[in-house]
Amino acid sequence: MTGSMLFGAFLAALFYVLIPGPAFLALLGIGAGQGRKAGAMFMGGHLAGDLVWSTLALVAIVGAKTVGTLVFDVLGLFCGLYLAWIGWTALRAKPRGTDQPLLAVERPLRRGLIFGLTNPKGYPVALATFTALLASSSNALDFSALPMLLAVSFFGFLIADIILIAIIGASIVRRFYKRHELAIVRMSGLLFMGFAVQAIWHAAPGLAGWRRA
Template structure:
């Protein structure tokens, strides 16, 4: 178990939570309309989905590495393209128009649980993010490292959730987000593009060596 592997799993979990997406926007709406407690309950429910999708992603990544580095390199290349597509979509985002009224959620814990477990983008985003940040440790991944990776990921999820809980509901945050929503989304697009470059960078040498062989 290397430090870079643990750091990669931790950062992947953090970025998976805090990068703006459907869940982030839902949380912002709940926090803005109902305060930090409701937002915290939403995140508590959503954590179940985070753990499910990250576990499946890590199992897929470790399994691919156990089968062979070629599979992992192909997986990394595909995930790189997927991340690039997400980033490009965010960079081309357009203003949504006038602010819409906030929707009051009566059971934010249940909403978060359903939202997290039924989000169709949960698995591919987790797979792409974890693949990009664990690619440099591909040679040391195995099923024996999976429990520690999951533990570190859970720690990352919790810290990211606490960070979001600390900032949601604040009027200055709501005003800032509404004023700079487009810029925030586009900056997240740049971050996804950076992940894409990293994933392709680590996958390309292995694929090139395989072609020569």
């Protein structure tokens, strides 16, 4: 177990929550319309989905490593391409027009739970993000490291949730986001593109050696 591997898992969990996406936008809408308490309940429910998808992603990554490094390299390549696609889509985002009224959510905890567990992008994004940030430590990955990786990931989720809960509902945040929504989305696209480059960079040497063989 290396420090870089633990730090990579922590960052993957942190960025998985903090990078703007469907859940981030839903939280912003709930927090802006109903306050921090409702936003905190939404994130508490959504945490279950974060844990489920990150667990499946880590099991898939560790399982791929135990099968062989080639499988891990191929996985990293496809995840890098997927991240690049998400980033490119975000960079090409266009203005949505006038603001839409916020809808009240009567049970934000249940909404967060359902949202987190049914998010179709939860697993592939978790898989791609964790793969990108753990690729440099792939040689140290095995199932004995899985409990510690999950614990560190859980800590990353909590820190990210606390950060988001601390800022939602503030009028300055609502005004800033509405004024700069397109720029924020495109900046998140740049982050995804950076993850894509890292994932492909770590996968390329192994795949190049396999081709030579």
